[in-house]
Amino acid sequence: QSALTQPASVSGSPGQSITISCTGTTSDVGTYNLVSWYQQHPGKAPKLIIYEVNKRPSGISNRFSGSKSGNTASLTISGLQAEDEADYYCCSCAGSATLPYWVFGGGTKLTVL
Amino acid sequence: QAQLMQSGAEMKKPGASVKVSCKASRYTFTNYALQWVRQAPGQRLEWMGWINTDNGNTKYSQKFQGRVTITRDTSASTVYMELSSLRSEDTAIYYCARRQGLDGFDPWGQGTLVTVSS
Numbered sequence: 001q002s003a004l005t006q007p008a009s010v011s012g013s014p015g016q017s018i019t020i021s022c023t024g025t026t027s028d029v030g031t032y033n034l035v036s037w038y039q040q041h042p043g044k045a046p047k048l049i050i051y052e053v054n055k056r057p058s059g060i061s062n063r064f065s066g067s068k069s070g071n072t073a074s075l076t077i078s079g080l081q082a083e084d085e086a087d088y089y090c091c092s093c094a095g096s097a098t099l100p101y102w103v104f105g106g107g108t109k110l111t112v113l
Numbered sequence: 114q115a116q117l118m119q120s121g122a123e124m125k126k127p128g129a130s131v132k133v134s135c136k137a138s139r140y141t142f143t144n145y146a147l148q149w150v151r152q153a154p155g156q157r158l159e160w161m162g163w164i165n166t167d168n169g170n171t172k173y174s175q176k177f178q179g180r181v182t183i184t185r186d187t188s189a190s191t192v193y194m195e196l197s198s199l200r201s202e203d204t205a206i207y208y209c210a211r212r213q214g215l216d217g218f219d220p221w222g223q224g225t226l227v228t229v230s231s
Contacts, residue, residue, distance in 0.1 A: 001175050003157065034216040038158070045208060045224055046150075046158060051217030089158050093216060099172045102148065104158045 004029065004090055004105035011111040017078040020108045022090030023071060028103055030071040034093035037066060037075045040107075041086045050075060077110070085112040115140040117147075117209050117222035124228045130197040133225045135209030142190040143167040146212040149183060149194045152224075153205040163212065164192055199229045 005023040012018040022029065022037075029035055035053045038046035048057055050066040053073060063084075065076045073092070077084055090105040120134040135147065149161040162173035164183045171183050182195045192209060207225045210218035 036217045038218070040158075045221040046210075046218075047221075048213075048217050048219040051213070051219075052215065055217075057217070057219060091158075091160070091218070095172075099170065101172050101174060102160045102163070104150075104160055107157045 001094070001101065001103055004092060004103055006088075006090060006105040006108045008106070009109045009111065011113055012077075012080045013113045014080050014082065016080050017076060018080065018110065019077075020075045020088055020090075020110070022073040022075070022092075022105050024073075024092050024094075024103070025071055028092040028094035029068065029073050032093040032100075033068065035066065035068060035073040036091045037064075038089045038091065039084075039086045040089065046089065080112050082112050085110055115211060115220055117211060117220055119207075119209060119222040119225045122226040122228070124230065125199050127200055127229055127231055129199050129229075130195060131199060131227050132193055132195040133207050133209075133227070135192045135194070135222050137190045137192070137211070140211075143187060145214075147183075147185070147192045148210045148212055148218055149181075150208045150210060150218070151205040152208070153202070156205075159205075161194070161207075166192065196227075199227075201229050203227065204229045 037050040040046045053068045054066040063078045088108045093100045095101045116138045118136045148163040164171045185192045209222040
């Protein structure tokens with residue numbers, strides 16, 4: 001049950017696009033289309049922004065999008081805004097389908113320059 | 114809108130146990146699984162386990178197996194997470210979160226700070 005691998009930090013200027021990768025294994029990201037992404041501002045609880053690889057919850061901007069290829073999932077944020085500066089975590093379902101477990105990534109700090 | 118309300122901050126000595134509660138409201142409790150996630154100061158999110166609130170089945174992270182117990186009281190729409198044999202490394206904010214269907218944790222509780230110190 002190892003953590004998924006994310007870059008420690010990414011940065012971009014307002015208006016630009018950035019992509020955060022999330023690499024797992026054939027036991028998690030590679031098997032399930034159940035990858036979610038969370039945004040966390042300092043001192044706040046995490047907030048769901050993407051689920052089932054590429055679905056957005058109601059109220060989440062379409063500037064956030066998700067995708068997956070093989071064992072790697074990705075989160076893209078387009079049209080960067082200052083309020084996007086936060087930590088981002090990926091999460092994947094893993095293990096058996098009858099009683100699965102979940103695993104988070106190490107987190108990526110996004111800096112908006 | 115669904116809501117999860119957690120119990121207050123706890124301070125414990127090494128070797129003790131802590132039990133954190135998570136009360137659900139504004140939705141049908143037994144229709145959604147509940148997860149527990151913790152975050153040590155300055156560290157990543159760490160999945161601890163989940164409970165099927167309908168039948169009480171649980172699954173725990175290997176890291177916490179044997180030390181964590183998740184239970185539920187359907188009459189009170191409340192889930193509990195008990196962590197035993199506490200050590201300083203267990204100092205963290207503990208969150209409960211509802212799993213919406215197959216995937217996605219939403220909403221989250223406000224978090225409960227557990228401090229382990231002698």
